[in-house]
Amino acid sequence: MTEVSEVLARKLDTARRRYRWVHATTDVLRAFVVLAGLFLIGFHLDRLVVFTTPGRVVWLALLIAGIVATVVGIAAWALRAVPSEVLAVQVERAYPSLEERLLTAVELAPAGALAGASPHLARLLVQDTERASAGLDFARAVDTTGLHRWTGAASLALVILLAYILVVPGALFTWARRIIFPAADIPVYAHTRVWVLPAGGVVARGDPVVLGVRVTGRQVPEARLHYRFETGAWNAVRLSNAQRPGASSWQSFQFPLGPASQTVTYYATAGDGQSNPHTLRVEDRPTILGLRLHIKNPAYTHLPPQEMSASSGNVAAPRGAEVIVEASANKPLKEARLAENGRPGPFWVVRGATAAGSLRVLQDGTYSLLLVDRNGFVGKDPPVYSIHAIRDRPPTVRILQPGADMERTPWGRVDLRVAASDDYSVASIRLGYHARSGSGAFNLYSGGGKQVTAGGVWSLAGLHAKPGDTVEYWAEARDNDAVDGPQTGRTPVYHIRIVGFEEMRGRLDAQEVQEREALRQLIAAQKSARSALAAAAQRPTNAAAAARAEASQRSVAQATADLAARMDATTREMDENSVASPARLQQRQQIT
Structure with a gap:
């Protein structure tokens, strides 16, 4: 190589x-x-x-x-x-x-x-x-x-x-500046230099639009404003009566275009000068299109969460509930702020055209959302939604048995039966009393049902009452309200008059004698009714006699039922006041 x-x-x-x-x-x-x-x-x-x-x-x-x-x-x-x-x-x-x-x-x-x-x-x-x-x-x-x-x-x-x-x-220098700084509002060089205002941008729909023309350099008697809406035809308007603030060399003209409804493109000419063209876009203000509500009820109510979508955001929920609100707007948002009862509150989280936040239901009132879009436009007249706080009412309670004033011996007892109900749950039922020896209460029920019936036997011996004393008693039911604290419902106060043993026994013995006489008469009436009914059966053509016999039979049956109820009540009273032996009570029950 x-x-x-x-x-x-x-x-x-x-x-x-x-x-x-x-x-x-x-x-x-x-x-x-x-x-x-x-x-x-x-x-x-x-x-x-x-x-x-x-x-x-x-x-x-x-x-x-x-x-x-x-x-x-x-x-x-x-x-x-x-x-x-x-x-x-x-x-x-x-x-x-x-x-x-x-x-x-x-x-x-x-x-x-x-x-x-x-x-x-x-x-x-x-x-x-x-x-x-x-x-x-x-x-x-x-x-x-x-x-x-x-x-x-x-x-x-x-x-x-x-x-x-x-x-x-x-x-040439003006052209160089226009090309180097294309976003700057530098008009074409002329003896009369023209600017049109505003230099483009965005305006909220419905806001008043005023277009202005500013002129410097060679003075002119008038200016022309050229404008068109969207892609429509160009319009031109002559502007005179220029304003010259102070000793300024500027001439200013104005033209009210009216409420903004469509996007408008415009430029101005004056003398040998022409402004840059500008476009003013029109956008809607932010507004709420719909809401999604997720209600978390207080745990003690045992109510499941609720979810709903609606154009109305009215809230009705138990006091203490948390409501998560997701609002959908008509355009992307910059910020959203909660206002409760007209007072501005916290800012909510914004993602695109959605704003989300929460509020707590504590009392009746109102809420609204103050929206601001990415152009800085504030929503006008935001809808106001109602808040209804459903308060937990105290339980209702009734003494089913005995549920009345009564008399008892000092060693007597009371068979109790109490019913209670609540919006969400009954936590407990107690019987309260007041006697000469003092006041007290004892529990009949502890649990969590919405409708509860409880009972028991109340022995009066422990009160050490004496004949002539009066014992007051009532029932109380308490709920599980964890927001405002447990609430209590109470029955009217009933009275137990304490009578002596001998007095009570004598009274009940007298009732028993009356019941025996009534029983004897009832047996006789029954025999008579049966005989009449048998005779009517032998004469079937006598309809009136048959009707009388049947009516008599029904009357005897009703009297029998009434006497049985009276005897049963007397038997219970003997038992609850301990004035009869077990054998006697059993005999009476058989007769009844």
Whole structure:
């Protein structure tokens, strides 16, 4: 393998550097011409049509893209490998006397024997080429035709730019500012410079819109405001009676457009000037479309959670319940704040068009949500929802047995039967009493049912009462209210008059005598009714007699039931006052 000589390599490196410089410079000049053309074309188009902000952004993007492409091109030429064969071709064209010896030497040097030439012959060729090119400058052989052409074009472009700078410096500088700062409200340069207000944005539907025109520079008697709604036709209105605040050089005009209902695009003209066009979008204020309520009832109520979806967010729940509210709005929100009874409360969590939070039901009242959207618009007249706190009522309680005033001996007893009910649960039932010896109470029930019946036997012996004393008694039922504390329901107070043993026994003996006489009469009536019924059966044609016999039979049956009830009551009274032996009580029960 053979390489070109050191002398030829240095000459080729010099040519390579010049080759890169020529092409990179040509790219720079070409880019300058293109960018200058874009700049001037945009300058004139902007004066004709007045670019919108997006239009100026596009033009700026084109200029930036051209600059970036130029920088990338220069970097590419700096890093690009230029083959020696390319340089040798240009040198051979510039110096025909080489008779392609340089090109042949360059091509054979890396190939050597692989190309079919002997190493000795290749060395001789390199030496011969070195002698033939001894007085030649390879760098001058690089083609600069394109460089010269684009140098001329760039010079012309520079002259044109300088001419613009000298003739219309203000207009050119204004265009440069408009293109560099596309979002800024910089009007096209003119003797009369015009701005229109507001400079775009968003307005809430229904809010009053007033468009303004500001003019500076050459004074004008009037201005024209051009506007259109959505994609409708353009309208124009002449504005006069300019206002000039203080000693200001500004002229101001105003035009009330009315309540905002549609998106409007507008611009203004005055004298030779024209403002930038702007668009004022119209959006609805935030409002609630629907709510989802999740009610967690207090644990002591044993009520399951409730979930409901509705456009109305009215709440009716037990006092102490927690209500989780998820409100859906008509648009994405910035914030949502709870207001209870008209007083602002905590901010709720906002996710897109949904606001979520909770409130606790403690008393009747109202709540509402104060919404703010991402434009800062506040919801007007938010709906007000009612809160009804369902209070836990005290239990109701009744003494079913005896449930009345009564008389008992000092050693008597009372068979008790008490019923109680509550909204959610009855925690306990107690019997309270007051006697000469003191007051007290004892428990009849402990549990948690909504409707409960409990009972027991109350012995009066432990009260040490004496004949003539009065014992008061009543029943109390308590619930499990964990919010306001347990509540108690109470029956009326009943009385037990204590009578002596002998008095009670004498009274009951007298009742027993009356019951025996009634029983004797009842037996006689039964026999008579049976006889009448049998006689009526023998005379089936006598319907009236049969009807009388049947009525008599029914009357006897009712009297029998009444007497049985009286005897049963007397038997219980004997038993509860301990004035009869067990055998006597059993006999009476058999008779009953």
